[in-house]
Amino acid sequence: MMRIQGRWLKGLRLQLAGIATVVAAAIILSAALAQTPSTARTEEASSPPALNGASLDYFPRDHLFRILGKEVMSAKGEGMGRITDVLFDEKGQPRAAVIDFGGFLGVGTRKIAIIWSVLHFDLGEKKNVIALDIGRDQLKAAPEYKDSDKPIPVVAQPQPQPPAPNEAPVQPGH
């Protein structure tokens, strides 16, 4: 029994050594790949390059944030999904956000477009969360957002807001 144990441990040690090698290799590889962009960024920040007349501004990080992948929650605090895309009109104004709604471990999610005005960018303590005026029950049965030529179904604000005819959800043909 002891012999078996010993052999087993020896084998395990060998495999652990193997794992360490692979992990080390992975770290070195990724570090090498990650190097280029990060050094470039720091150089940019320390000595402004020739901008050929363009000006350079620095914005406080607390007041700007990325939107892709941000979690959206209902006013009641129910998690609803993540933003996967933003739809703009020809004037460059954001009109709708596409969210990946619901699902468990990525199974059963539905992509649903919602009108931009229901998104609340609360820059208080919950900087990473975007609150919605719309609840789960109002979103769940909406037709899915698809990349196609058909009109885009966009879920709009419930009653209180003044109605905006071009922002009402458009039902596809089927």
Added chain:
Amino acid sequence: MITRSLQLSGLRTRPNPTAMTRSQRGLDWLNFFVANFQTGFGPFISVYLTGVGWTQGAIGAALSAGTVAGMVSQVPGGALVDGLRSKRAAAAAAIIAIMASALLIALWPALLLISLAEILHAFASSVLGPAIAALSLALVDPSAFGERLGRNARFLAIGNAFAAGLMGTFGYYISDRAVFLLTAALALPALAALQMIRDADLVSPKTPAKGVLIAQEQPKGWSWRFLRDRRLLTYSACASLFQFGNAAMLPIAAGMVTKRAGSEAELVIAACIVAPQIVTAAISPWAGRAAEEYGRRRVLLLGFSMLPLRGMLFAGISDPYLIIVIQLLDGLSAAVIGVLTPLIVADITRGSGGYTTSLGVVGLAVGTGATLSTTAAGLVADYFGGAAAFLSLGAVGLGATLLVLILMPETKYRA
């Protein structure tokens, strides 16, 4: 169960019973932990990548790289396992590679690295599955192989159910990244389980065991001749068609749950994933014994026929809770296919030295069917609605069942 395998393995002068049990247990746990690997790499990876700010196009590109690699690597992966003397070393290397790819995904979500990780994971999976089947074949006598495969499928299913619960919890309460760190961490117990399998208990399947008929002459060298076996091609076609009808069913049903259920939707979907695994865990050993007793064909027909039934029920029923009940039928199909695929391929390739290569051929066929399934069913659902998609998938399942009925010969050896 263990005692029965021990009695059977007594034919082949196994070293000592306690050690043998230990190897069997090692294989049980190996299956359990390996199941954990697949959960994080499933549809969840696109949730994770969305969360770190990836665009849908980039996610699609990285996942497609993985899908293509998964198909391309099936046959070479199987051939590699056939060619290697130590199936254990092959399994260990594959587990380490999967661990490395989970770490890459968790720590460096950049397009190139994620694509690399997906490809690495695909190749490793194409080696790991066949390596575990080869280890199982070498661990028991041919007459006990069905039962051993039943145990594999049971522990795989328990592992799947466990992983879905554990990773769902990690993702919800900690972070999406934690899911991949957990996946990487679970490679360690998988390696430990692999170490429990002793080389002394592994017998090369090429060595004719006492009391076992070897039908063909042992070929001189390794050859591709077994790939021309009509039974292998027939089974590949059946399995491919089955997956073509099966793969899209759960995603579409889960989408319906999201659409119809209230705040409990996520739990209902979790139940749709976990409940069939429990059925699989319960009946897999039975499937293995039944295949030995009643023949492969009958058990296969039973498993395949659940698919058209499921398609019909899904098309007619939309209550979220009944969807869970219908999903239980998937557990029966999964148990039968999980056990019968490695068993039938072992029947066909006995003595040819091409066992895992042939498993790779079936794997390629199954992967192709599954990939086409989601695309085709998605199109049908867009144009004609969910019920039409379920009916079409069910019809494909009926076709697969008929294919087994008409073309698939019995592969069990008659003593």
